[in-house]
Amino acid sequence: FQQRFFSLIELSSQPFISGQGPANWGPMMTNGNHIDIIDGNLGLSSHHGIHGNDASGITLSNLKVYNFDVAGIQLNGFDGASITDCDVGPSSSNIPVTGRYLHARVLLRRYQHLVDNYGDEKFQFYDRERTDVRDYVDELITQMDMVYHHVIDGVEYDEDDETWAKASDLFINPNENGYGDGGVVYGILLNSRGGAVMGFGNAPAQSTNAVIDNVYIHDLAISPIEKLKFKTNALGGATRGPVADVFDIMKVVDQFEDVSTSKYLGTAYSDVQIIMSRFEKSWYVLDHTCFDDGIMNWVTEGETFGDFGGYYGGCNTDIQLHINKGVIGLRIDNIVDFTVSNTKIENLLNTGVLGTETDVCGAYTQGNAHQDPLITAGYTGTEGYGITITQSTQGSLQDVSISNLETHYGFATGVAVFKDSSVDFTGDLVVDNIVAGSQMQMEYLRPAQDYLPNKIPIACSVFDNNYNTEYTLSGSITATNINGYLMCTDEAMIGEC
Secondary structure, eight states, X not given: OOOOSOEEEESBSSSSOTTOSSSOOOSOOOBOEEEEEEEEEEEEESSEEEEEESOEEEEEEEEEEEEESSEXXXXXXXXXXXXXXXXXXXXXXXXXXXXXXXXXHHTHHHHHHHHHHHTTOEEOOTTSOOEEHHHHHHHHHHHHHHHHHHHHHOOOOOTTOHHHHHHHHHHBOOOTTOOBOSSEEEEEEEESSSOOOSSTTOSOSOEEEEEEESOEEEEEEEOOOOEEEEESXXXXXXXXXTTSOBOOHHHHBSOSSSGGGOOBOOOHHXXXXXXXXXXXXXXXXXXXXXXXXXXXXXXXXXXXXXXXXXXXXXXXEOTTSOBOOEEEEEEEESEEEEEEEEEEEEEEEEOOOOOOOOTTTOSOSOOSTTOOTTTSOSOOTTOEEEEEEESOEEEEEEEEEEEEEEESSSOEEEEEEOTTOEEEEEEEEEEEXXXXXXXXXXXXXXXXXXXXXXXXXXXXXXXXXXXXXXXXEOSXXXXXXXXXXXXXXXXXXXXXX
């Protein structure tokens, strides 16, 4: 619970390649090679069971990986990976806190640096009393402690306790089933070099030679909560803290119907984000921090965004500024030469609600710069996939079964063949019980906006987005019980439904 960024087994000397991630991990990375992980159980991890960068000669066999928040297995930038006879799932359904708790916990040492060096300085938010820097930090830590004692020790607080109300709103996971609030959960993620947190196909370079055989991926669930990028400087970056922790504009305003006139109310967390950006001088502490003049004038002088001259934004991200993607059993991105055989994927669920409808982004197809709308358009946090294949070639799917995939509001498909991919469907591919938009109501859709950013839930068995894709069908595809508000068109469907 306290360590919210964690992998049980890391195959390299650092979790991010140089230049990526929430901190400076250094210029040098030692990569694992000729790695055999065989016979074992890997359970309860706040991020991954197994994670690796730039490793080679990887053999994962006879493993059970379960109770992870993000992915059972994630391999980036590899050459040669064999995953056989493995059971991956379920993902965790006991995630008590939001991603914001991760940020606050990770930043405790930087908060200490702020207090040690600037604790007696004073800062005043607009229409509030002038207060010591240490008092703002103390308030944040008090709220964190309350959440900790509530979750770990079972401490109950009075409903009318104002501090507890603020703490629970900030840090307690609102999903009653305990599913994560981040943008995506995977069973297995095979990716090219670097992180896979942006859009499909966004990571550079390629990985090579992947074999998945006799693998069972099952019982994955997610409930993404959308956050917005926001700024007042057209040329600057999104407003954020030291670890690319988004400045949660929707949570800190008095109203969001007319952003140009909104006033800053703030949270304990956003207050400290702002204060750190104002006082800290060390870029070791500040790192990704970015607060432009319009934001600072807004929180200190009460100058509205309308009076300042406007604002800019981006949508379709989670609290870490990562693109929302939903639930994915197996994601294959930028892989050359891959084989998936004798594999079963079932019981995938995305309960995420519809994306935010706001004039910050409008009726968009591309929510932010890292989203390719020709691959996935509009808001994508509601979607669900058994397998995705993007910019991956020389691939083969043989004797694969995908069943019981449900989204409450979004697109759902057994297999998606995306941009620049080539794959041979051999043997038998069986797809059953795909449900897109089980909770969607007609009044939630916006035909006047071309059904954007929230789209009509389309269901498909095997989807081809016809973006320079190639496939051969030398085996059979059997699809039953495919249900959505619409079915994918004949041009987009591989095989018959």
